[in-house]
Amino acid sequence: MRITVVTGEPSGRLYAGLVEEALAVAAPDTEIIRLEAAGHHDTVLGFTEGVRSAPRLTRRLSAVGRRIAGLGPDLVLLVGFSNFNLPLGRACRRVGLPVAFLAPPQLWAWGSWRCALLRRAADLVICLFPFEADWLRRRRVRAVFTGNPLVDAVRAGEGRTARSTRKMTLERLGMSQDQRYIAFLPGSRPSELTHHNRLFDTIEIPSYLCLRIAPDSPLAPHRYDLLAHADAAVIVSGTATLEAALLGLPQVVCYHLGGPTRLLARLMVRPRC
Template sequence: MRGGRILIVAGEPSGDLHAAGVVTELLRRAPSLTIEGIGGDRMRQAGVRLHVHAGDLAVVGLVEVAARLPAIWRAYRGMTRYLREQRPDLVILVDFPDFNLRLARAASRLGIPVVYFIGPQVWAWRAGRIRLIARYVRRLLVIFPFEEEFYRERGVEALYVGHPILDRSLSFLSTGEARRRLELDGEAPVLGLLPGSRVGELTRHLPILLRTAKQLMTEHSDLRVMIAAADGLPLDLIGACLKQEGVSARVTQGRSCEVMAASDLILVASGTATLEAAVIGTPMVIVYRLAFLSWLLGHMLIRVPYIGMVNLVARRRVAPELIQFDATPKRIADEARPLLLSAEFRNRMRRELQQIRDRLGPPGASGRAAEAILECMRSGVPEEMAVQRG
């Protein structure tokens, strides 16, 4: 394909990671494409010209978003202006639904086809959004096998491409190799702490996880604690938290998968990291906390029994989940203790995690998504979409 202009929007760290893989595959197949939009450092490295950095927008929680509203509104106005003035051939939206569904409507009204990669989890909460997806999205590329049928039954042109997490060679890193890279000598157990990829998640989760680790260290004097900080998180904030809690731990940044592979057990904030751990095969305890009002609103809207992605994919409790008021150091330690003490318990969870990994499908999701996107560009806007817009 010669030429062509794409607007792509990914407003969160996981979206930046997955979108970067798709952009790489797009430019490998169509090097002359111009791709611009909103994303993070990985998308920039993949070849996207950023108009807004995703780090200025990413937030979790219905209440927490209020502090970012001015920046989000400026970004939205900038993207709608870009649509009117530049008229790209296609818009790719990645997750980030509250922002992206509005942008989908704006693009659709201008006659610009929209491909949505990693769509909103309407099967879990706020099901009314599916009407917007059916009306404004040309093609929805889904990453969980059950999603294709779910969306198609509700009038959405959905295509299952697989999970992009499998495009990274996570499962090939052994515990021994990961510990060698991290300079962890000996056989003493390792506990990994993954508090989340956003500053808000870090401040809510890290103190609780450190208190849990401190409790477990009194019971296991040889326990080694590793903190996996996501790229962009302030290390001075982590250092201050360590000092305040009086816990000895090593901190790494941008090496989450190595920490997972090196650990006997991880305490992890709910999110993409839980699926990464499943692919690697690391036993875990899942935690999550929000501001109270955000939790209360979400609690009323969520329609699924779990929030951890590994449990949602398995459709049963594989890893313990401790959410909001249940996420206390004592409760977390009570769930972690048997897994630390018993190799049999850890191996049982590893076997269940392998089943989850198998459900995610084969590698190559980024390439399949790129092919579907290019097909959409070649085919243009279908007649039925034009009728809907009219």
């Protein structure tokens, strides 16, 4: 069996990697081909930011669609990155390719009208949360919840962390073992890093080291160890908030948007589950 996996942002790559590891064990004869939907600067969140990146994504959409058609996979697995993967899924299904969508857009938070787009884009939607699958099925989307692969990843990280004490972790990173610290995670998209690094630059907490863990930081490979031993965290809403929760870390969740996007979000976001 040949599966083409399409990702476009860091969280999607994380989930895709976990699925690929599981398939390597459960179905070792499966051939998996990973395609990247976009470059680093195309992974944006926000209305105005999305408009600016649209021409690049449109060109990339055509190229990825042609590549998938040439590969002729038995299944196309789309992971997150809905602005790109929803139209890509429709294009794949039009030429007869079966499509599964892992980590769908959070339509229960805003834009529930996009359920029709999701129905046309995927034969099966694989949700990360049980309530999400129930919500989508009530809106005639074929959706399932089979567990969240991040849970296993964090458990594996906890196993490594259990063998690494706070003292060992801090010494390995050249920090004082008595240092109390709060972890700051500014997100992964370029726009998130820009907005939140500016915000985090203004924060000082007496008696605590504010330890910033960005995706390209030398601290990133030690993220689970650092989160497990932190006193608390300030985290940009996203996959990292779930990771911290699974590790039992007290956290403040934040998200800072640009002015036009913030105004539109206040008008449009209406969580209803």
